[in-house]
Amino acid sequence: MKKVLTLFIVFLLLLSLLIWFSLPKITSYYTQLTKTRVGLNLDLQPEAQKKARFVGSQKCKKCHEENYHDWKGSMHSKMIQNIKADSSVVVADFSKLPDDADFTLAEAVYTIGSKFKQRYMIPATINGKEDFRLGNYQWNSQTEKWQHFKPYKYWYKDSYPHDNKEFPTSNTCDGCHFTGFMSTGERVEPAIACESCHGPGSEHSKDPDNPVFKASLSDPIRTNEVCFQCHMRNRDKRIETQNLNAKKMWMNAKDYPDGYEPGKPLISYKLPAPFALGKETKEFWANGAAKKNRTQGNEYIHDRMYKHGITCINCHDPHKLTNTAQKPEGNDACIKCHSFSSIIGPHQDTLEQHTHHKAESKGSLCTECHMPKTAKHTGKSPLTVRSHLFDFTYPAQTKAYGMPPETNACYACHKDKSLDDLQDNLKEWGKLEWEKLELPPIGFK
Ligand code: HEC
Ligand code: HEC
Ligand code: HEC
Ligand code: HEC
Ligand code: HEC
Ligand code: HEC
Ligand code: HEC
Ligand code: HEC
Structure with a gap:
């Protein structure tokens, strides 16, 4: 009798294993795919984080060695690099920089990018503010050649003078490349660090019981927003909310979701670049596929x-x-x-x-x-x-x-x-x- 029972249990086990392995692989994502959808307007930032400040990744490293190590090895940590701290971050051949370049290596403080192209940030006073401008040449890492670079030739071309020396990176680049800049206007840390995706961490660092935002905890549609804040082409939200156009936002048009912090509803801060099926634009082919990067x-x-x-x-x-x-x-x-x-x-x-x-x-x-x-x-x-x-x-x-x-x-x-x-x-x-x-x-x- 005991033998029969054991055999029966073994049989049941084998049967359930068989059923498990014959289930489609997507079954293991059942919980994720059936999560409650909270909609795009709900604020998901933890209450305790609302009064927090940005503290930088060194603080997080202490308790999260492994995440720090993984991130440090990724391109996110290398987006903005300080030339004065380590000149080996420059991938361009400056001995071939064309004569009509409006900058020198000595003037440049930060590199932007490296894998596909590298651009250079030079301190400048623009619009009465300490800011940065961009050199008029960029290094194309794929062709290994210098190329003209006119950053003002974009949707905001009527917002800025057509001169690199008068074009500030603060409104047009830094929100996506420096941690903290998007919501505080301070370059808290160069590149895309922990708090770009988890929000400000001062309270959590003091006491881990204070939560920081973790994008995967709720509605999977909303999980994407921490990535969309940067990996999605946009327009200044005020075009929609205040009926402004590029000209009216003279020296002030923003190319990132100004004020956004992870967990907040991105849709309140971001106006995606327009697209209609069948219409080719500067950014998309007529079927909606990308013509440019970060789309x-x-x-x-x-x-x-x-x-x-x-x-x-x-x-x-x-x-x-x-x-x-x-x-x-x-x-x-x-x-x-x-x-x-x-x-x-x-x-x-x-x-x-x-x-x-x-x-x-x-x-x-x-x-x-x-x-x-x-x-x-x-x-x-x-x-x-x-x-x-x-x-x-x-x-x-x-x-x-x-x-x-x-x-x-x-x-x-x-x-x-x-x-x-x-x-x-x-x-x-x-x-x-x-x-x-x-x-x-x-x-x-
Ligand atoms: C040689 C080109 C080609 C390759 C390689 C290819 N696909 Fe497809 N796939 C197609 C085409 C064509 C369709 C039909 C599209 C449609 O129905 O509009 C398709 C449709 C699909 C669909 C839609 C559902 C269906 O069965 O029609 C899925 C899912 C899919 N492919 C997944 C995959 C995956 C996973 C791989 C790799 C294992 C793969 N494809 C490799 C050409 C390809
Ligand atoms: C985490 C799970 C997951 C992964 C990984 C995944 N898919 Fe899918 N895929 C899905 C689900 C769920 C659907 C929706 C099926 C439906 O609507 O019928 C889908 C649908 C599709 C479709 C048909 C619908 C459409 O929008 O085109 C294609 C094609 C497809 N996947 C291609 C791919 C390719 C290529 C990869 C790898 C680069 C991939 N998928 C990786 C889960 C996944
Ligand atoms: C003093 C140690 C300490 C510091 C400093 C610290 N953390 Fe944590 N963190 C923890 C502990 C402990 C947990 C686990 C808490 C739990 O599971 O409830 C945690 C959990 C997390 C989680 C997961 C949250 C969740 O809901 O699952 C994230 C994300 C996180 N920390 C990010 C950060 C970031 C970003 C920083 C830097 C701004 C940071 N931590 C600094 C100790 C720390
Ligand atoms: C590009 C966005 C991004 C950056 C940058 C980032 N994280 Fe995360 N992190 C996430 C997401 C999304 C999750 C949720 C992953 C999941 O649930 O699978 C996560 C999960 C975590 C967790 C929970 C445990 C785990 O591994 O799932 C901790 C702790 C954490 N991150 C700490 C950090 C620290 C520390 C840094 C900086 C060194 C950092 N993160 C940088 C997006 C990011
Ligand atoms: C179904 C799987 C899948 C999903 C979902 C997905 N990716 Fe990818 N992604 C890939 C694959 C595969 C590659 C190609 C990697 C390679 O070429 O080695 C890629 C490449 C990339 C790259 C490198 C740039 C390039 O030229 O290809 C970026 C950046 C990227 N993904 C960001 C994102 C972001 C942001 C999201 C969410 C909006 C996302 N991906 C969603 C599969 C996915
Ligand atoms: C604050 C802006 C920002 C956020 C948030 C962000 N990214 Fe990125 N991401 C970038 C930039 C800028 C680069 C280019 C880095 C470089 O080349 O140095 C990049 C590069 C990448 C790459 C290509 C890496 C490679 O090795 O080429 C992938 C994949 C990617 N991001 C995925 C994601 C995903 C997934 C998320 C959300 C969890 C995310 N990113 C959130 C700005 C961001
Ligand atoms: C990544 C490269 C790649 C892509 C994408 C690809 N092919 Fe091929 N194709 C090949 C190679 C290599 C062969 C040689 C035979 C083989 O490997 O099967 C081939 C063979 C063929 C053949 C048979 C030999 C011939 O030349 O007549 C046909 C027909 C064909 N491909 C059509 C297509 C169509 C249609 C698509 C798009 C749905 C496609 N291929 C996408 C690489 C590709
Ligand atoms: C809305 C966010 C956003 C803004 C604004 C933005 N970028 Fe980026 N940038 C990204 C993301 C995301 C990537 C990586 C994904 C990709 O290339 O597909 C990227 C990639 C790059 C790269 C290539 C990195 C490499 O390793 O090759 C360079 C260079 C760059 N950006 C420079 C700039 C400059 C200069 C500005 C301002 C004129 C700017 N970006 C504005 C988000 C942004």
């Missing part, structure tokens, strides 16, 4: 994964910034949640049936087809910025939307074929839905 948020809000509650940090570790799958390469980043014939797709039984490429081919990499490189870091850079739209863009859509063929995933690898040929391939594979044979429907001129 991840603008693209992602159109995606079904966003609407269903998948967040930036489901794919990116917020401290290391690396992808959160077990393996950094290959399809693991997506196969973590997606599986073949699963409820969220792909709706084929195997990789090859889904991609129509050999399993080990580059043409079977999820990101190559679903995140094509559509954007550049500067006019003279190669296409390197991967789209965060995720939905597949057909060759016929690329054509109908008037996008350059290189931005199409298929064409990027098959430059010997035309968009029409590639569309035919997809038709032969049976990939087209009825309406995909037509021109893009909504808003198309």
